[in-house]
Each structure stands twice: as C-alpha cells, then as structure tokens.
Amino acid sequence: MAAIRQLAYGMGTDKRDQYFRMLERTMRECVYKFCKGICLVYVQRYLRKPTINDIHQLYTVHEGKHGFPGMLGSINYMHWGWSLCPNAWRGQYMRGDHKEPTIVLEVIASNDLWIWHALFDPASANNDINVLDQSSVFNDIYLGKSHDIYFQANGVAYKRGYYLTDSIYRPLSVFVKSFTCPNDPKRKKCKDEQESARKDVERIFGVLNRR
Structure with a gap:
C-alpha cells in the first residue's frame, strides 16, 4: 500500500x-x-520490444486490416491530466490550453491495443517533437541494433517498417503522414485510409481515459 x-x-x-x-x-x-x-x-510478455516474429505478425495483420504493407503501428501522444500534481511542480506541467497540469504520454500501438512503446515525458517537454527527441524508441536504429525486416510495396523492397503519424512529426523515413491537401481521388483515398488506420492509437487513448 x-x-x-x-x-x-x-x-x-x-x-x-x-x-x-x-x-x-x-x-x-x-x-x-x-x-x-x-x-x-x-516484462517478458508486455514490457518488451517486438521480436522478429512479432514484426512479421504486425506486417501481416496491418496489411490485411488496413492495406498498408510494412506498417508497424501508429505513434501519437496525449496529455494525461495530473490533478494531484504537487503545487511546487504545477508550473512545470501547465499549458495554456489545459486547465490542469498534464504529463505527455507518447505511445506506439498496434491494432490489437498492444502498447509496445510508452514514454511519459519529463517536465516542460510538452509536444510531439520534444518528447520524441528524448524518446528511446529509435535508439536501436541509431546504434545499428534494430531488426531489419524487409517488406515490399509497389514492387520496391524496403529495409524496415514504418509508423503512421500526423503532420507535426519530422520528415523521416520511418514516418508515413497523410496528404495535407489531396487533389486527386487516389490521394484522397490514401489519406482516408491512413487516418482510419491511425484510429488504432486513438482507441488506446480512449481505453486509458476510462481509468
């Protein structure tokens, strides 16, 4: 207790x-x-990174469900309200658009509500970019320790999978964003499908908010 x-x-x-x-x-x-x-x-079952078999399964499931080959999941963040934040710390966790202190939670989730990466940000890092800069999610890629699981899309082979994101994230090869202003039916359909697939991580936040 x-x-x-x-x-x-x-x-x-x-x-x-x-x-x-x-x-x-x-x-x-x-x-x-x-x-x-x-x-x-x-830790052995839930608090771990995906294995090679997990990555293959994520590829298969996401391609079958959303039509995106090589998709590892969706990455996003939410502001987790901290109503019992100590008064001495409130200034570090307050934002003008929130009425109470919040902690930013960065999440990568698959369609079956598996959160295989989660990071609560430190004080004052209250947006996607700042949190991502301090996140360990891409450390293995930087250190050359990541699993290179190839996949094919439109006849082109790619070295590793990617994550669906919104437009605020940096233009990195591991991020796939939706088109901002699609001007033809193909791009509009791709945008709709991408935004539909990203609802996987939004479902996670809905579940967490029912706490």
Whole structure:
C-alpha cells in the first residue's frame, strides 16, 4: 500500500512516514521492490520490444486490416491530466490550453491495443517533437541494433517498417503522414485510409481515459 500510494500521488517518501508509520528508508525499499516485482512478472510478455516474429505478425495483420504493407503501428501522444500534481511542480506541467497540469504520454500501438512503446515525458517537454527527441524508441536504429525486416510495396523492397503519424512529426523515413491537401481521388483515398488506420492509437487513448 505504501508503494502504490507513493506512485499514485507522486509524493516523496518523507511525506508519508507519519501516515504509514514507516521509516523513509523502508518506504523507498517498498517502492523499489514493488516496481521490481512488476517487471519480473510482466516484462517478458508486455514490457518488451517486438521480436522478429512479432514484426512479421504486425506486417501481416496491418496489411490485411488496413492495406498498408510494412506498417508497424501508429505513434501519437496525449496529455494525461495530473490533478494531484504537487503545487511546487504545477508550473512545470501547465499549458495554456489545459486547465490542469498534464504529463505527455507518447505511445506506439498496434491494432490489437498492444502498447509496445510508452514514454511519459519529463517536465516542460510538452509536444510531439520534444518528447520524441528524448524518446528511446529509435535508439536501436541509431546504434545499428534494430531488426531489419524487409517488406515490399509497389514492387520496391524496403529495409524496415514504418509508423503512421500526423503532420507535426519530422520528415523521416520511418514516418508515413497523410496528404495535407489531396487533389486527386487516389490521394484522397490514401489519406482516408491512413487516418482510419491511425484510429488504432486513438482507441488506446480512449481505453486509458476510462481509468
């Protein structure tokens, strides 16, 4: 209970010592052991990056469902309201377009609601670009440790998969954006299909907001 309340309310160990009648050191150990236990139980199945078999499955499922070969998922972010943010930190997490402090949550999700990448941003990094700059999602690509799983589209072979995004993200080869102003039926259809496929990650945010 001590660990859960610390994680839920974001307070330091010295704030709850009288409530739980526990030493500050004991409170820290509770949080450490609780988080370690969560990792031991869930990391192998849920808190991991996709394997080669997972990537092949993502390719197959997304191409069959959305018609996009080589699609790994959709990447997006949401503002997670933090109504119990400590007063000393409120200024770091406030934005003019939100009435309460928020933490930005970056997510990559597949069509079956599997969140295989999630990042809560640090203070003051409150948009897609700042969060992406501090994200570890592309570290393996930078370090040359990523799985190069080829796929073909329109007779052209590509080295690795991609993510569907909106227009704010940088023009990188791993991002596929919809057309801003499509001027022919083919581009309009592609835009509609891309925006429909990106609803996978929007469903994730809908589920999380029912907490």
